[in-house]
Amino acid sequence: MHSLQQNLQDKHIKALIFDLDGVVTQTARVHAQAWKRMFDAYLQKRGEAEGKHYEPLDIETDYREHIDGIPRYDGVRNFLESRGIRLPEGTPEDEAGHETVAGLGNLKNMYFQELVKQEGVDVYEDTIAWLKQQKQKGLRTAIISASKNCVDVLHSAGIAHLFEEHVDGLQSGQLGLKGKPAPDIFLEAARRLGIAPQEIAIFEDARKGVQAGKAGGFGLVVGIDRTHDEAALKAGGADLVIQQFPAP
Structure with missing residues (x-):
């Protein structure tokens, strides 16, 4: 070679x-941390409301397979589909954490920006x-x-x-x-x-x-x-x- x-x-x-x-x-590590924080909390809350268990995000497998390197809202959609979940698309103006693809994506972005400010x-x-x-x-x-x-x-x-x-x-x-x-x-x-x-x-x-x-x-x-x-x-x-x- x-x-x-x-x-x-x-x-x-x-x-x-x-x-x-x-x-x-x-x-990439910071993005993965922000994604995991957002999705794990959402899946736990949804699971409790539905009386079922959703597997939390695995950085080694889920992040690489469904999220890494693609636009944020695509990542939200891809990962949720891997858990059998579909949400309304929403709009980029949706409040962070709103139960839409855009809302969850905006929450992830908020967490990412917080981590960058904290850690550089x-x-x-x-x-x-x-x-x-x-x-x-x-x-x-x-x-x-x-x-x-x-x-x-x-x-x-x-x-x-x-x-x-x-x-x-x-x-x-x-x-x-x-x-x-x-x-x-x-x-x-x-x-x-x-x-x-x-x-x-x-x-x-x-x-x-x-x-x-x-x-x-x-x-x-x-x-x-x-x-x-x-x-x-x-x-x-x-x-x-x-x-x-x-x-x-």
Whole structure:
């Protein structure tokens, strides 16, 4: 297997697009905590009212399978369907905690923002050091996230200046972009960079993200295996899987 650097050279890569959560920032863990807090309380309350038991959210399985890397309301809908629950969609203006897809999604977002304020945002130092090196070599950079908190997270972490373009959950909603595994968000970032997908490398930590990169015809799709999930990343079609970025 060729090294990451060799792959970039062989495929004449001109730009890099990074997923935010789990690749650049350690916010995937924070998102998972917020989802678990929201869903576990909701399932317990609903179960007590119905006289039945609902399995709480398992971060290792449920989060990866139903929620990770996709728009927030899609995550609410997917997970609830896995428990045999369907709720009205509601609207983005629904009060946090209201018993709709939007209301529960808004509550999760409130919990996430609370955690970020309490704990701050940690970055993956290996990613940042490698990214800076590539920028010095002249490669272009963009960042994407299904989260609507992308800009706040970038500024909290002090890394917004490292990316020329960003496409996040807010913009995806405004533009009508489909969530991963559809390639829409990556293709929009490529369009903004003005570089063809086949000349761009994608960096993703989730199977759906890897699938999106392959579906978009990107020149190199790299799986970042932070959680010992190499098999899933390879099954999604990753050209290369690494545990961390090579030291500059």
